[in-house]
Amino acid sequence: MADSAMTLSEHLARPQSSSSPTHKSVAIVIERFGRLAVEIAQELAHAALRGRLGTVGGTNFTGDQVKKMDVWGHEVAVAALRETGVCAAVVSEEAAEPVEMPDAVGPGAVVVCTDPVDGSSNLDVNGSVGTIFGVRAADGKTPAAAAALGPGTQQLAAGYVMYGPSTTLVYTAGHGTHGFTLDRASGEFRLTHPDIRIPRRGKVYGINEGNGHTWHPGQRAFVEHLKAQDKATGRPYSLRYSGAMVADVHRTLLDGGLFMYPADWSDPKKPKAKLRLLYEVAPMGMVVEQAGGRASTGLERALDVVATEYHQRASIILGSPDDVAMADEFYRR
Numbered sequence: 497m498a499d500s501a502m503t504l505s506e507h508l509a510r511p512q513s514s515s516s517p518t519h520k521s522v523a524i525v526i527e528r529f530g531r532l533a534v535e536i537a538q539e540l541a542h543a544a545l546r547g548r549l550g551t552v553g554g555t556n557f558t559g560d561q562v563k564k565m566d567v568w569g570h571e572v573a574v575a576a577l578r579e580t581g582v583c584a585a586v587v588s589e590e591a592a593e594p595v596e597m598p599d600a601v602g603p604g605a606v607v608v609c610t611d612p613v614d615g616s617s618n619l620d621v622n623g624s625v626g627t628i629f630g631v632r633a634a635d636g637k638t639p640a641a642a643a644a645l646g647p648g649t650q651q652l653a654a655g656y657v658m659y660g661p662s663t664t665l666v667y668t669a670g671h672g673t674h675g676f677t678l679d680r681a682s683g684e685f686r687l688t689h690p691d692i693r694i695p696r697r698g699k700v701y702g703i704n705e706g707n708g709h710t711w712h713p714g715q716r717a718f719v720e721h722l723k724a725q726d727k728a729t730g731r732p733y734s735l736r737y738s739g740a741m742v743a744d745v746h747r748t749l750l751d752g753g754l755f756m757y758p759a760d761w762s763d764p765k766k767p768k769a770k771l772r773l774l775y776e777v778a779p780m781g782m783v784v785e786q787a788g789g790r791a792s793t794g795l796e797r798a799l800d801v802v803a804t805e806y807h808q809r810a811s812i813i814l815g816s817p818d819d820v821a822m823a824d825e826f827y828r829r
């Protein structure tokens with residue numbers, strides 16, 4: 497079946513997508529992420545043989561240790577997006593300042609926010625990692641990257657690539673969420689998961705329980721609720737946590753349940769989140785909502801959070817709509 501399935505390029509070219517210049521650029525950018533994913537998958541498969549495991553030494557502008565694959569991934573992603581000619585700026589996890597691309601101007605120009613290699617802690621242990629992206633209209637802004645600031649509802653498209661046993665690309669351009677699998681022989685992504693619909697409720701939750709002592713009381717009570725024995729409501733839920741947001745979100749999208757990375761509420765006046773709003777939380781929020789799911793911070797809809805800084809952090813609770821609604825309820829108590 498799959499090898500005759502529609503390719504990513506064919507899917508992006510379908511007539512139903514709007515024909516506005518910006519939407520053409522969205523298709524060009526997503527198609528380019530598809531080809532970039534083939535390159536990254538190849539490099540990941542040979543990283544240990546090419547001396548590309550381990551860190552570059554020192555820490556980056558957010559105090560994190562930087563992996564060699566993070567730096568390489570950033571460079572090839574920026575080069576690929578520049579090559580499209582429609583990308584006016586890139587906000588990347590690996591660059592303190594956005595990369596402006598003044599050659600890309602005009603009505604169709606877009607701004608891309610990306611985490612080129614997500615799940616860095618899995619790189620040296622051959623665990624699943626991913627690439628995440630969100631696309632917004634550049635709107636003639638100067639600097640162009642400023643168009644990335646604002647709520648996640650302004651995203652035109654979003655998606656991710658998961659590098660696991662197979663390489664999967666999932667995207668939404670506001671018309672549902674669709675999944676493709678890389679046919680390594682042809683280098684083409686083929687439609688294997690059309691119009692993904694997340695189950696209303698799940699049986700699995702993903703969270704780093706090691707942070708439990710820092711959680712909001714509502715978050716702690718909610719996780720206790722998920723772990724309580726009650727056959728009638730399908731509890732206890734099972735815990736699954738891969739250490740890479742992309743892998744945990746992908747499982748949640750297909751099987752239902754929850755992925756959560758709540759903020760640290762040790763100081764309730766200043767909750768501290770970990771994941772980044774523009775290139776982790778907002779893109780994944782759009783992907784999940786377009787599949788019938790829900791994405792919350794515990795206190796508000798994740799896509800309503802207004803980004804005022806490029807590397808702003810936000811907490812996230814996403815997944816099956818009934819499960820996320822229940823989490824919000826616990827936060828309100």
Ligand code: FBP
Nearest residue numbers: 611613614615616617704739740741
């Ligand atoms: P990066 O690896 O791109 O920095 O992403 C952050 C991340 O690795 C997520 O993919 C993952 O969900 C989370 O951090 C894991 O964090 P922790 O190790 O604290 O559980």
